[in-house]
Amino acid sequence: MNQIQVGLDDGKPGYYPVDTPLQSLLPAPRGAGALPCLCALVNNNVVSFSYRLRINCRVRFLTAADSQGMRVYRNSLSFLLAMAANRLFPGLRLCIEHSLSTGFYYTLENARKEAGNAETVREIEKEMRSLTERNLAIERRQLSFADAIALLEKNNLREKANLLRFRNPPKITIHWCDGFFDLAHGPLAPATGLLRTFRLVSYPPGLVLQFPSQQRPRRVTAFRNQPHLFQIFHEHKEWGRILGVSNAGRLNELIAANEIGNFVKISEAFHEKKIARIADAIVARRGRVRAVFVSGPSSAGKTTFSKRLAVQLEVNGIRPVMLSLDNYYVDDENTPRDREGKPDYEHIAALDLALFNRHLDSLIRGREIDLTRFDFNRKKRVLAGLRLKIDRDQIVIVEGIHGLNPAFTPMIDRRLKFKIYISALTQLNIDCHNRISTTDNRLMRRMVRDHIFRGNTPLATMKMWPSVRRGEKRWIFPFQSQADVYFNSALDYELAVLKPLVEPLLMQVKPSDAEYAEAIRLQEFLSNFLGITKYEVPFTSILREFIGASSFKY
Numbered sequence: 001m002n003q004i005q006v007g008l009d010d011g012k013p014g015y016y017p018v019d020t021p022l023q024s025l026l027p028a029p030r031g032a033g034a035l036p037c038l039c040a041l042v043n044n045n046v047v048s049f050s051y052r053l054r055i056n057c058r059v060r061f062l063t064a065a066d067s068q069g070m071r072v073y074r075n076s077l078s079f080l081l082a083m084a085a086n087r088l089f090p091g092l093r094l095c096i097e098h099s100l101s102t103g104f105y106y107t108l109e110n111a112r113k114e115a116g117n118a119e120t121v122r123e124i125e126k127e128m129r130s131l132t133e134r135n136l137a138i139e140r141r142q143l144s145f146a147d148a149i150a151l152l153e154k155n156n157l158r159e160k161a162n163l164l165r166f167r168n169p170p171k172i173t174i175h176w177c178d179g180f181f182d183l184a185h186g187p188l189a190p191a192t193g194l195l196r197t198f199r200l201v202s203y204p205p206g207l208v209l210q211f212p213s214q215q216r217p218r219r220v221t222a223f224r225n226q227p228h229l230f231q232i233f234h235e236h237k238e239w240g241r242i243l244g245v246s247n248a249g250r251l252n253e254l255i256a257a258n259e260i261g262n263f264v265k266i267s268e269a270f271h272e273k274k275i276a277r278i279a280d281a282i283v284a285r286r287g288r289v290r291a292v293f294v295s296g297p298s299s300a301g302k303t304t305f306s307k308r309l310a311v312q313l314e315v316n317g318i319r320p321v322m323l324s325l326d327n328y329y330v331d332d333e334n335t336p337r338d339r340e341g342k343p344d345y346e347h348i349a350a351l352d353l354a355l356f357n358r359h360l361d362s363l364i365r366g367r368e369i370d371l372t373r374f375d376f377n378r379k380k381r382v383l384a385g386l387r388l389k390i391d392r393d394q395i396v397i398v399e400g401i402h403g404l405n406p407a408f409t410p411m412i413d414r415r416l417k418f419k420i421y422i423s424a425l426t427q428l429n430i431d432c433h434n435r436i437s438t439t440d441n442r443l444m445r446r447m448v449r450d451h452i453f454r455g456n457t458p459l460a461t462m463k464m465w466p467s468v469r470r471g472e473k474r475w476i477f478p479f480q481s482q483a484d485v486y487f488n489s490a491l492d493y494e495l496a497v498l499k500p501l502v503e504p505l506l507m508q509v510k511p512s513d514a515e516y517a518e519a520i521r522l523q524e525f526l527s528n529f530l531g532i533t534k535y536e537v538p539f540t541s542i543l544r545e546f547i548g549a550s551s552f553k554y
Contacts (some may be wrong), residue, residue, distance in 0.1 A: 007058040014528050016053065023049040023190075027061060035063035035217060038189045040071045044516035046072070048187035051139050064197075064217035074211050076138070076189040077198050078104065081209050083180040084127035084435050088526035091156070095432040098233040098425065101224045103210035104435065105203060105233075116204030120321040135193030139176045140184060148172035149391050151181070160431050162249035166256065166530055170458035174194055185434050186521060196229060199223075229425070232486050236427040238272065247429045248436075248528045255496060255530040264536050267491050267511070271395055271542065275305070279312035282395070282418050286318065289418045290364045290395045293403030295423035295479075297472045299442040299449065301489040306399045308540065313395070321363075321390055325400035327372050328356045332379035338467060344473025348402050352381070357411040360398075363390050364416060387466045401471075421483035424490040430528050439469070440522065444502045449546040451505055458505035462515040489542050499531040501547060 007013040010027060022040055026049065029036075039046055041060045042053070046068045053059075062069035078096065084107060085094040093109040145168065148326065160183050164172065170329050173184040177192065189195060199210040199220045210220045240246040245254065245263065254260045270481050281287055294306045310320045328337070328351045334507040336347040344350060359369045366389065373384035390396065402408040424445070426436045443465055450456035465550070480486075494495075503526060509519035544550035 001101070004053060004058045006053060009060050012419075018054055020053045021049075021054060022047065022051045022059070025053075025059060035065055036194045037063055038069050038076070038194060039060040041068065041517060044514060045511065045520055046187060046517045048140055049190045064212065065466070067214055070211075070214040070217065072187055072189060073195070074104075074219075075186060077195050077211060078184060078433065079175060079177070079188055079307040080128055080195050081106070081124070081129060081190060081200075082182060083177060084124050084131060086180055087456045088123055088127055089130070093098050093432060096429060096435045097206065097237060098435065099438070100203070100230060100233075101210070101226060102221055103201070103215065103223075105206055105208050105230070105350075112229075115204050116143045116202050118202045120206050121200050121202040122547045126282040128198070131192045132196050133193070134190050136178045137191050138188050141176050142171045142173050142175055142183075145170060145172055145496075146185075148174065152183075157466075159247060159249060162253070163247070163431055163528060164247065166252040167527065178387060182433055183431070185430065186524070202232045202479045221298055226480070228421075228481065228483070228486055232488050233425055233427065236425065236488050236490070239494060240427045243259045246427065247431055248495075249431070250529045251428065251493065251496060255532055260272045260493060260532055261497070261530060261536060263274070263407065264493050264538075267493055268538050268541055271491070272308075275308050276312050276315075277439070278487065279309060279316055281485060282313065283316045283318065285418065288415060289395060290416045291360060291398060291409075291412060292320070292418045292420065293396065294399045294420045294422060295401055295403035295476065295483075296489075297401070297442065298468050298477050299546065300423045301445075301504060301545055302399045302422055303554060304542045304545040304550065304552060305420075305487060305489060306397050306541075308542075310397060317393075319391075320397045321388070321394055322403065323360070323363075323398050325351060325356070325398065325402075327374045327381070327384070328352050329381060331381060338470075340467075342467075344467075344471070346401065346468070346475055348405060348407065348475060351402065353408065357409055360396065360409065361411050363396055364412070366392070401476050404480075404482040405475065406482065411422060414516045419483045420485055420487060421480050422489050425488045426492075426495075428492055430525075436495070436525075438490070440525065441495070444495075444522065445496050445543075445546040447505055448501045449496060452546075452548050458519075459509050459510065459513055461516060462509065462518060491541070491543055493532070493536075494543050495526070495529050496532045497534050497537055497547065499529050501524060501534070 002018055003015045004018055005013050006016050026037060039048055039062050041062060043057045051479055064070050064073045082094050089108060093111060095107050097105045097107060147165060174181045175184050175188050197212045197218060201208040201210055202225045209221060212218065212220050220434050245251055254263050281382060283294060294302050296302050313320050321479055330350060330352050335343045336349045338344040363370050368387050368389040371384040371386045372381050374381045375403045404421060424438055424441050426438050429435050447461045450461045504525050506519045509516055535540060538544050539549060539551040
């Protein structure tokens with residue numbers, strides 16, 4: 001009973017004393033060019049090297065070439081940036097805002113110089129490089145709850161202390177490095193010397209911390225400006241600041257004070273106002289626009305957005321017709337396969353583009369078409385037995401992931417098309433140094449929807465998610481700039497609604513599953529939020545597409 005069995009990737013299982021530190025099992029460096037280990041998977045849970053082994057386990061050490069390892073690398077660099085900024089501008093507030101290009105966008109508030117000033121950015125990057133050269137240890141330390149609160153308040157970190165007001169663990173974990181500290185939200189690299197691959201880019205009024213990619217962990221790719229997405233994020237951030245709700249702690253305060261109902265109404269009204277403005281932009285091109293394309297990544301809320309847009313168009317006297325791309329899938333034997341040999345329904349060739357273009361062109365010209373229907377049981381397209389024709393005062397709304405791709409509708413004149421990009425771009429942060437991933441937001445939406453409407457287990461949804469993400473990177477994100485307008489479908493209160501729905505699903509993922517690390521990470525992330533009942537959500541909300549009871553029919 002004083003020994004445990006530990007399985008390592010590079011050899012047979014060995015026997016070690018209980019309480020063996022993970023650090024002592026680190027493999028020897030494989031050569032000068034080898035990537036350093038950053039953390040480890042222990043029974044499919046991501047842990048730092050200070051972790052002590054107390055039960056039989058399987059251990060795999062991770063580098064930046066692994067998905068979980070790259071997440072640790074990004075979080076560690078964010079910690080390093082906060083540390084460098086704190087040394088150069090003590091007492092001033094570095095705030096992570098959102099993702100941008102291949103990095104994170106930050107502001108440095110009340111600094112002597114603007115955060116985006118090139119000289120300021122060079123100073124901070126120089127300090128970060130100096131910290132990596134010193135190879136300082138990044139330690140995980142545990143404090144009592146009372147000591148943690150006292151430490152945060154002493155250092156005027158009220159936002160972080162406020163986050164702990166709605167949690168009550170007996171001990172709090174922090175990361176500590178040469179006098180600088182922050183609350184721990186998952187493991188970090190063991191030392192600053194492992195964090196040499198990064199770049200700071202001036203992006204007024206802030207800066208961007210650029211990372212390498214998992215596929216190319218030794219280099220940082222060139223910065224790609226995304227002004228349209230930046231504007232969407234910036235507008236939503238400013239809206240959050242005006243309302244005074246830009247982090248999880250402040251959202252929890254509204255819930256605890258029973259004031260969340262009004263915030264829900266304001267959030268939904270903001271959506272309705274934006275949708276109405278998009279409808280007005282389409283009306284301004286009345287007589288020219290004949291087809292509206294709504295595109296965006298998985299679980300962005302494209303379907304409900306399209307239905308709400310249709311309502312707003314009818315308010316303006318335009319009668320829209322919905323055309324579903326689901327009915328233009330090619331037969332199963334003609335569907336492209338992914339690298340695992342499975343049907344790739346995200347591929348543009350999974351749709352009969354020629355037939356769709358003929359149908360859309362005919363409708364625009366006032367001709368009648370025979371509608372088709374895809375039989376998902378037989379995986380074949382069949383005639384629906386219905387005909388469709390539209391009048392001159394009608395337009396077609398097409399919802400699907402390929403709508404912004406010029407190769408999708410080559411037969412249709414660009415002047416006749418109005419393109420909309422929609423995504424859930426969360427503006428809330430956990431705190432000023434820790435962001436909320438928009439991808440996580442969409443994954444949790446999808447997990448609930450798949451469970452309620454498709455009978456999928458949370459494990460099944462998590463297994464297919466990497467394939468969905470690959471499809472988005474190939475078929476959606478490269479064409480964002482083709483949009484005429486952009487719509488942010490994120491709702492700042494939705495994580496509080498999703499929390500009680502997602503947590504029971506995540507508990508179904510077990511340590512024997514490879515997805516367990518993600519499940520645990522999401523559980524820990526949700527622990528930062530108080531939950532609210534789904535009955536607070538209006539029946540026309542985009543969120544209803546995922547949690548059910550929408551007043552729209554799908």
